[in-house]
Amino acid sequence: xxxxxxxxxxxxxxxxxxxxxxxxxxxxxxxxxxxxxxxxxxxxxxxxxxxxxxxxxxxxxxxxxxxxxxxxxxxxxxxxxxxxxxxxxxxxxxxxxxxxxxxxxxxxxxxxxxxxxxxxxxxxxxxxxxxxxxxxxxxxxxxxxxxxxxxxxxxxxxxxxxxxxxxxxxxxxxxxxxxxxxxxxxxxxxxxxxxxxxxxxxxxxxxxxxxxxxxxxxxxxxxxxxxxxxxxxxxxxxxxxxxxxxxxxxxxxxxxxxxxxxxxxxxxxxxxxxxxxxxxxxxxxxxxxxxxxxxxxxxxxxxxxxxxxxxxxxxxxxxxxxxxxxxxxxxxxxxx
Numbered sequence: 001x002x003x004x005x006x007x008x009x010x011x012x013x014x015x016x017x018x019x020x021x022x023x024x025x026x027x028x029x030x031x032x033x034x035x036x037x038x039x040x041x042x043x044x045x046x047x048x049x050x051x052x053x054x055x056x057x058x059x060x061x062x063x064x065x066x067x068x069x070x071x072x073x074x075x076x077x078x079x080x081x082x083x084x085x086x087x088x089x090x091x092x093x094x095x096x097x098x099x100x101x102x103x104x105x106x107x108x109x110x111x112x113x114x115x116x117x118x119x120x121x122x123x124x125x126x127x128x129x130x131x132x133x134x135x136x137x138x139x140x141x142x143x144x145x146x147x148x149x150x151x152x153x154x155x156x157x158x159x160x161x162x163x164x165x166x167x168x169x170x171x172x173x174x175x176x177x178x179x180x181x182x183x184x185x186x187x188x189x190x191x192x193x194x195x196x197x198x199x200x201x202x203x204x205x206x207x208x209x210x211x212x213x214x215x216x217x218x219x220x221x222x223x224x225x226x227x228x229x230x231x232x233x234x235x236x237x238x239x240x241x242x243x244x245x246x247x248x249x250x251x252x253x254x255x256x257x258x259x260x261x262x263x264x265x266x267x268x269x270x271x272x273x274x275x276x277x278x279x280x281x282x283x284x285x286x287x288x289x290x291x292x293x294x295x296x297x298x299x300x301x302x303x304x305x306x307x308x309x310x311x312x313x314x315x316x317x318x319x320x321x322x323x324x325x326x327x328x329x330x331x332x333x334x335x336x
Contacts, residue, residue: 011191
Protein backbone atom coordinates (compact mmCIF):
# COMPACT_ATOMS: atom_id res chain seq x y z
CA UNK A 1 0.00 0.00 0.00
CA UNK A 2 2.87 2.42 0.73
CA UNK A 3 3.90 2.35 -2.94
CA UNK A 4 0.34 3.29 -3.99
CA UNK A 5 0.21 6.19 -1.50
CA UNK A 6 3.47 7.59 -2.87
CA UNK A 7 2.30 7.00 -6.46
CA UNK A 8 -0.85 9.07 -5.91
CA UNK A 9 1.20 11.97 -4.56
CA UNK A 10 3.52 11.75 -7.57
CA UNK A 11 0.86 11.37 -10.26
CA UNK A 12 -2.76 10.58 -9.50
CA UNK A 13 -5.03 7.91 -8.06
CA UNK A 14 -8.44 6.72 -9.27
CA UNK A 15 -10.81 5.82 -6.44
CA UNK A 16 -14.29 4.29 -6.56
CA UNK A 17 -16.32 6.08 -3.86
CA UNK A 18 -19.39 3.89 -3.35
CA UNK A 19 -19.77 5.24 0.19
CA UNK A 20 -20.90 8.65 -1.00
CA UNK A 21 -24.53 9.81 -1.27
CA UNK A 22 -26.59 12.65 -2.71
CA UNK A 23 -29.57 14.69 -1.51
CA UNK A 24 -31.23 16.88 -4.16
CA UNK A 25 -33.06 20.06 -3.06
CA UNK A 26 -35.61 21.49 -5.51
CA UNK A 27 -38.37 24.10 -5.41
CA UNK A 28 -38.91 27.84 -5.74
CA UNK A 29 -37.92 28.56 -2.11
CA UNK A 30 -34.79 26.41 -2.15
CA UNK A 31 -32.24 29.26 -1.94
CA UNK A 32 -33.82 31.07 1.02
CA UNK A 33 -34.75 27.83 2.79
CA UNK A 34 -31.42 26.02 2.42
CA UNK A 35 -29.52 29.16 3.43
CA UNK A 36 -31.33 28.99 6.77
CA UNK A 37 -30.47 25.33 7.25
CA UNK A 38 -26.71 24.99 6.69
CA UNK A 39 -23.54 26.83 7.70
CA UNK A 40 -22.33 28.31 4.41
CA UNK A 41 -23.91 30.97 2.21
CA UNK A 42 -25.61 29.27 -0.75
CA UNK A 43 -27.25 32.56 -1.80
CA UNK A 44 -23.84 33.72 -3.07
CA UNK A 45 -23.29 30.70 -5.34
CA UNK A 46 -23.23 31.43 -9.07
CA UNK A 47 -22.69 29.39 -12.24
CA UNK A 48 -19.12 29.18 -13.50
CA UNK A 49 -15.68 28.15 -12.27
CA UNK A 50 -15.39 30.50 -9.29
CA UNK A 51 -18.25 29.77 -6.86
CA UNK A 52 -20.63 27.15 -8.20
CA UNK A 53 -20.21 25.06 -5.05
CA UNK A 54 -19.20 25.31 -1.42
CA UNK A 55 -18.28 23.23 1.59
CA UNK A 56 -20.94 23.33 4.35
CA UNK A 57 -22.28 21.57 7.43
CA UNK A 58 -25.72 20.63 8.69
CA UNK A 59 -25.85 21.11 12.46
CA UNK A 60 -28.13 20.31 15.36
CA UNK A 61 -29.66 23.28 17.22
CA UNK A 62 -26.75 23.04 19.70
CA UNK A 63 -24.16 23.19 16.93
CA UNK A 64 -23.19 19.51 16.59
CA UNK A 65 -22.41 18.03 13.16
CA UNK A 66 -25.18 16.01 11.51
CA UNK A 67 -23.54 15.92 8.06
CA UNK A 68 -20.63 17.37 6.14
CA UNK A 69 -21.83 18.59 2.74
CA UNK A 70 -20.44 19.59 -0.61
CA UNK A 71 -23.12 21.88 -2.06
CA UNK A 72 -23.26 22.00 -5.85
CA UNK A 73 -25.28 24.66 -7.68
CA UNK A 74 -27.31 23.07 -10.48
CA UNK A 75 -29.68 24.83 -12.93
CA UNK A 76 -32.86 23.83 -11.06
CA UNK A 77 -31.59 22.45 -7.76
CA UNK A 78 -28.91 22.20 -5.13
CA UNK A 79 -27.06 18.90 -4.88
CA UNK A 80 -25.87 18.04 -1.37
CA UNK A 81 -23.08 15.50 -1.76
CA UNK A 82 -22.17 13.72 1.48
CA UNK A 83 -21.33 10.38 3.09
CA UNK A 84 -24.04 7.84 2.27
CA UNK A 85 -24.45 7.01 5.97
CA UNK A 86 -25.31 10.67 6.62
CA UNK A 87 -28.02 10.89 3.94
CA UNK A 88 -30.91 9.44 5.99
CA UNK A 89 -30.32 11.44 9.21
CA UNK A 90 -29.63 14.64 7.24
CA UNK A 91 -32.73 14.28 5.11
CA UNK A 92 -34.89 13.45 8.14
CA UNK A 93 -33.66 16.51 10.03
CA UNK A 94 -34.17 18.79 7.02
CA UNK A 95 -37.68 17.47 6.35
CA UNK A 96 -38.71 18.32 9.92
CA UNK A 97 -37.88 21.93 9.12
CA UNK A 98 -40.09 22.12 6.03
CA UNK A 99 -43.22 24.07 6.96
CA UNK A 100 -44.99 25.80 4.06
CA UNK A 101 -41.90 26.10 1.88
CA UNK A 102 -41.86 25.31 -1.83
CA UNK A 103 -39.03 22.80 -1.35
CA UNK A 104 -38.67 19.08 -2.02
CA UNK A 105 -35.91 16.75 -0.90
CA UNK A 106 -34.92 13.53 -2.67
CA UNK A 107 -32.31 10.88 -1.96
CA UNK A 108 -30.71 10.36 -5.37
CA UNK A 109 -27.63 8.50 -4.15
CA UNK A 110 -28.26 5.57 -6.51
CA UNK A 111 -28.54 7.77 -9.58
CA UNK A 112 -24.77 8.20 -9.92
CA UNK A 113 -21.58 6.20 -9.61
CA UNK A 114 -18.89 8.12 -7.77
CA UNK A 115 -15.29 8.31 -8.92
CA UNK A 116 -12.51 10.39 -7.40
CA UNK A 117 -9.24 11.41 -9.07
CA UNK A 118 -6.65 12.75 -6.61
CA UNK A 119 -3.06 13.83 -7.17
CA UNK A 120 -1.05 16.54 -8.90
CA UNK A 121 -2.05 15.26 -12.38
CA UNK A 122 -5.74 14.73 -11.54
CA UNK A 123 -7.14 17.69 -13.47
CA UNK A 124 -4.91 16.96 -16.47
CA UNK A 125 -6.17 13.36 -16.62
CA UNK A 126 -9.85 14.24 -16.34
CA UNK A 127 -9.47 16.97 -18.96
CA UNK A 128 -7.82 14.47 -21.31
CA UNK A 129 -10.63 11.94 -20.76
CA UNK A 130 -13.35 14.51 -21.50
CA UNK A 131 -14.59 15.49 -24.95
CA UNK A 132 -13.75 19.08 -23.96
CA UNK A 133 -11.90 19.61 -20.69
CA UNK A 134 -11.69 23.39 -20.96
CA UNK A 135 -14.39 23.76 -18.30
CA UNK A 136 -11.90 22.56 -15.71
CA UNK A 137 -9.52 25.45 -16.30
CA UNK A 138 -9.34 27.61 -13.21
CA UNK A 139 -11.99 25.61 -11.36
CA UNK A 140 -11.94 26.94 -7.80
CA UNK A 141 -12.07 24.75 -4.73
CA UNK A 142 -15.58 23.23 -4.30
CA UNK A 143 -16.83 24.61 -7.64
CA UNK A 144 -18.38 22.27 -10.23
CA UNK A 145 -18.30 21.83 -14.00
CA UNK A 146 -20.28 19.81 -16.55
CA UNK A 147 -18.32 17.48 -18.84
CA UNK A 148 -18.93 14.94 -21.57
CA UNK A 149 -16.84 11.79 -21.24
CA UNK A 150 -17.31 8.43 -22.95
CA UNK A 151 -20.63 9.70 -24.32
CA UNK A 152 -22.00 10.50 -20.85
CA UNK A 153 -22.86 13.73 -19.02
CA UNK A 154 -20.57 13.93 -15.99
CA UNK A 155 -20.54 16.47 -13.16
CA UNK A 156 -17.11 17.20 -11.70
CA UNK A 157 -16.33 19.23 -8.61
CA UNK A 158 -13.02 20.30 -7.12
CA UNK A 159 -12.68 18.60 -3.77
CA UNK A 160 -10.74 15.76 -2.22
CA UNK A 161 -9.29 14.12 0.85
CA UNK A 162 -5.59 13.82 0.06
CA UNK A 163 -4.63 17.49 0.21
CA UNK A 164 -3.50 17.19 -3.44
CA UNK A 165 -5.42 18.65 -6.41
CA UNK A 166 -8.54 16.51 -6.84
CA UNK A 167 -11.80 16.13 -8.73
CA UNK A 168 -14.84 14.13 -7.70
CA UNK A 169 -17.00 12.83 -10.57
CA UNK A 170 -20.71 12.04 -10.51
CA UNK A 171 -21.24 9.60 -13.37
CA UNK A 172 -24.54 8.07 -14.60
CA UNK A 173 -24.59 4.48 -13.32
CA UNK A 174 -24.90 2.99 -16.77
CA UNK A 175 -21.79 4.88 -17.95
CA UNK A 176 -19.47 4.02 -15.06
CA UNK A 177 -17.46 1.33 -16.86
CA UNK A 178 -17.01 3.45 -19.99
CA UNK A 179 -15.92 6.53 -18.01
CA UNK A 180 -13.47 4.49 -15.94
CA UNK A 181 -12.02 3.11 -19.16
CA UNK A 182 -11.67 6.63 -20.58
CA UNK A 183 -9.91 7.80 -17.42
CA UNK A 184 -7.55 4.81 -17.47
CA UNK A 185 -6.69 5.54 -21.11
CA UNK A 186 -6.09 9.23 -20.32
CA UNK A 187 -3.90 8.19 -17.39
CA UNK A 188 -1.54 6.18 -19.58
CA UNK A 189 1.81 7.93 -19.41
CA UNK A 190 0.49 10.28 -16.70
CA UNK A 191 1.26 8.06 -13.67
CA UNK A 192 -2.36 7.16 -12.86
CA UNK A 193 -2.86 4.25 -10.46
CA UNK A 194 -6.13 2.60 -9.47
CA UNK A 195 -6.20 2.48 -5.67
CA UNK A 196 -8.52 1.29 -2.94
CA UNK A 197 -10.16 2.90 0.10
CA UNK A 198 -7.27 2.04 2.44
CA UNK A 199 -4.89 4.09 0.26
CA UNK A 200 -7.22 7.09 0.32
CA UNK A 201 -7.62 6.75 4.09
CA UNK A 202 -3.84 6.93 4.56
CA UNK A 203 -3.66 9.95 2.25
CA UNK A 204 -6.49 11.61 4.19
CA UNK A 205 -4.80 11.12 7.55
CA UNK A 206 -1.49 12.39 6.15
CA UNK A 207 -3.37 15.50 4.97
CA UNK A 208 -5.14 15.97 8.32
CA UNK A 209 -8.57 16.06 6.67
CA UNK A 210 -11.44 15.14 9.04
CA UNK A 211 -13.98 12.57 7.87
CA UNK A 212 -17.61 12.03 8.85
CA UNK A 213 -17.82 8.82 10.88
CA UNK A 214 -14.29 9.30 12.22
CA UNK A 215 -13.51 12.88 13.31
CA UNK A 216 -16.96 14.30 12.53
CA UNK A 217 -20.17 13.30 14.32
CA UNK A 218 -22.97 14.68 16.47
CA UNK A 219 -20.46 14.74 19.35
CA UNK A 220 -18.27 17.33 17.59
CA UNK A 221 -18.56 21.09 17.13
CA UNK A 222 -17.17 22.53 13.86
CA UNK A 223 -14.48 24.76 15.45
CA UNK A 224 -13.11 21.72 17.29
CA UNK A 225 -12.47 20.06 13.91
CA UNK A 226 -11.02 23.31 12.46
CA UNK A 227 -13.81 23.60 9.86
CA UNK A 228 -14.02 27.39 9.57
CA UNK A 229 -13.88 27.08 5.77
CA UNK A 230 -17.34 25.49 5.84
CA UNK A 231 -18.90 28.37 7.80
CA UNK A 232 -20.09 31.82 6.77
CA UNK A 233 -19.84 34.29 9.64
CA UNK A 234 -21.52 37.08 7.67
CA UNK A 235 -24.81 35.60 6.45
CA UNK A 236 -28.03 35.42 8.45
CA UNK A 237 -29.20 32.80 10.90
CA UNK A 238 -29.06 29.04 10.34
CA UNK A 239 -29.63 26.06 12.62
CA UNK A 240 -26.88 26.01 15.26
CA UNK A 241 -25.60 29.49 14.33
CA UNK A 242 -25.91 30.99 17.81
CA UNK A 243 -23.58 28.40 19.33
CA UNK A 244 -20.98 28.74 16.58
CA UNK A 245 -21.02 32.55 16.76
CA UNK A 246 -20.62 32.44 20.54
CA UNK A 247 -17.66 30.08 20.31
CA UNK A 248 -15.97 32.36 17.80
CA UNK A 249 -16.53 35.55 19.77
CA UNK A 250 -15.39 34.03 23.06
CA UNK A 251 -12.67 31.75 21.68
CA UNK A 252 -13.74 29.01 24.07
CA UNK A 253 -13.06 25.82 22.10
CA UNK A 254 -12.24 23.19 24.69
CA UNK A 255 -10.97 20.45 22.35
CA UNK A 256 -9.06 20.65 19.07
CA UNK A 257 -8.21 18.23 16.27
CA UNK A 258 -4.46 17.53 16.15
CA UNK A 259 -1.96 15.23 14.51
CA UNK A 260 -0.04 12.71 16.60
CA UNK A 261 3.19 10.89 15.76
CA UNK A 262 4.53 7.92 17.70
CA UNK A 263 7.18 5.22 17.42
CA UNK A 264 6.09 2.46 15.11
CA UNK A 265 3.23 -0.04 15.04
CA UNK A 266 0.94 -1.37 16.35
CA UNK A 267 -1.36 1.45 15.39
CA UNK A 268 -3.77 2.76 18.04
CA UNK A 269 -7.47 2.05 17.63
CA UNK A 270 -10.25 4.59 17.30
CA UNK A 271 -11.28 5.63 20.80
CA UNK A 272 -7.93 4.89 22.44
CA UNK A 273 -7.22 7.38 25.19
CA UNK A 274 -4.66 10.15 24.86
CA UNK A 275 -3.22 11.05 28.28
CA UNK A 276 -0.87 13.56 29.86
CA UNK A 277 0.50 13.25 33.40
CA UNK A 278 -1.76 10.26 33.92
CA UNK A 279 -4.97 12.13 33.01
CA UNK A 280 -7.14 11.57 29.96
CA UNK A 281 -7.02 14.61 27.67
CA UNK A 282 -8.59 13.21 24.48
CA UNK A 283 -8.87 10.24 22.17
CA UNK A 284 -7.72 8.88 18.83
CA UNK A 285 -10.10 9.09 15.87
CA UNK A 286 -8.01 7.68 12.98
CA UNK A 287 -4.57 6.13 12.51
CA UNK A 288 -2.35 5.03 9.63
CA UNK A 289 1.15 3.88 8.79
CA UNK A 290 2.40 6.55 6.39
CA UNK A 291 5.31 5.89 4.01
CA UNK A 292 6.40 9.51 4.47
CA UNK A 293 5.54 10.26 8.10
CA UNK A 294 5.61 6.88 9.84
CA UNK A 295 3.02 5.86 12.44
CA UNK A 296 0.55 8.74 12.70
CA UNK A 297 -2.91 9.45 14.04
CA UNK A 298 -5.58 12.11 14.24
CA UNK A 299 -7.36 12.83 17.48
CA UNK A 300 -8.91 15.46 19.71
CA UNK A 301 -7.07 16.84 22.74
CA UNK A 302 -7.97 19.43 25.35
CA UNK A 303 -6.85 22.98 24.64
CA UNK A 304 -3.49 23.54 26.27
CA UNK A 305 -2.18 20.25 24.90
CA UNK A 306 -2.65 21.12 21.22
CA UNK A 307 0.61 22.96 20.44
CA UNK A 308 2.96 21.14 18.03
CA UNK A 309 5.77 19.49 19.96
CA UNK A 310 3.65 18.76 23.05
CA UNK A 311 4.46 15.34 24.52
CA UNK A 312 1.55 13.05 25.40
CA UNK A 313 1.00 9.35 26.01
CA UNK A 314 -0.93 7.13 23.64
CA UNK A 315 -1.68 3.44 24.18
CA UNK A 316 1.17 3.13 26.67
CA UNK A 317 3.71 4.86 24.43
CA UNK A 318 5.06 8.35 24.13
CA UNK A 319 3.66 10.46 21.31
CA UNK A 320 4.10 13.99 20.04
CA UNK A 321 1.52 16.47 18.79
CA UNK A 322 2.31 17.49 15.21
CA UNK A 323 1.13 20.33 12.99
CA UNK A 324 -1.20 19.33 10.16
CA UNK A 325 -0.81 18.29 7.45
CA UNK A 326 1.77 15.60 8.13
CA UNK A 327 2.60 15.55 4.40
CA UNK A 328 2.44 18.76 2.39
CA UNK A 329 0.87 18.71 -1.10
CA UNK A 330 3.46 17.96 -3.74
CA UNK A 331 5.94 16.50 -1.24
CA UNK A 332 6.34 13.26 -3.24
CA UNK A 333 6.87 14.91 -6.61
CA UNK A 334 10.37 14.75 -8.12
CA UNK A 335 12.37 17.75 -6.98
CA UNK A 336 9.92 18.64 -4.20
